[in-house]
Ligand SMILES: O=C(O)CCC(=O)C(=O)O
């Protein structure tokens with residue numbers, strides 16, 4: 001059975017085409033070879049020397065995140081509290097500017113320069129993926145929401161997020177029409193992009209790793225022999241580390257953290273190309289993602 005993430009989904013009404021969100025800092029970063037690895041493995045981790053942003057920008061962004069925390073911008077999610085114990089703050093580049101989406105967002109503090117740079121980097125990932133010919137399973141084109149999730153897992157030794165999938169991959173037949181309509185935004189999620197804003201020397205004993213469960217492992221679980229335990233890959237949430245994974249294939253979890261842990265996440269969405277067919281193609285297909 002699919003584990004469906006149940007928190008409020010990103011607003012995607014004002015998403016932009018990938019081509020409108022170019023980020024110079026990504027030039028030469030998402031090379032065709034790395035994008036092929038992402039397609040093959042379902043995930044890609046760029047850390048250490050491969051990380052796209054310098055430590056200066058990341059620590060500035062962490063300061064901006066702490067400031068947002070002190071301004072009371074973080075709130076619990078609508079998930080059950082046993083699913084996840086982080087607090088989140090939804091941010092847009094335009095927050096605190098005349099171009100903000102509404103009056104409430106015009107009144108909040110502008111994002112700091114460090115956080116702005118991180119937002120622009122994540123929002124540029126879709127364009128960089130398309131340039132390297134990233135192929136979504138459904139041949140969709142990528143779109144970039146304006147809204148990103150800034151999450152804070154408090155340093156209490158228990159804050160975590162249980163194993164889940166970011167996208168809803170169940171068909172209308174499985175879900176029923178109402179539930180299917182309710183989960184529309186989750187179905188559009190194609191690629192999860194996460195940038196960590198923590199210290200660059202985060203070590204394993206602080207906990208808080210992102211555990212990625214290998215897609216092959218999930219497929220195996222349908223076999224009578226059952227999966228071999230331990231088929232996963234842990235990523236330490238070191239500042240500057242960029243993780244990309246297929247939102248529909250890669251189950252993942254956040255292990256309990258002993259240290260305040262900040263993660264900035266963008267869900268890149270995939271929308272059917274007009275020439276391939278409308279969303280009704282998905283609707284009609286009972287197993288749209290089993291290829
Ligand atoms: O912070 C992370 O490493 C992942 C968080 C996550 O899985 C989510 O917010 O859906």
Ligand SMILES: [Fe+2]
Pocket residue numbers: 005164165166252
């Ligand atoms: Fe997730």
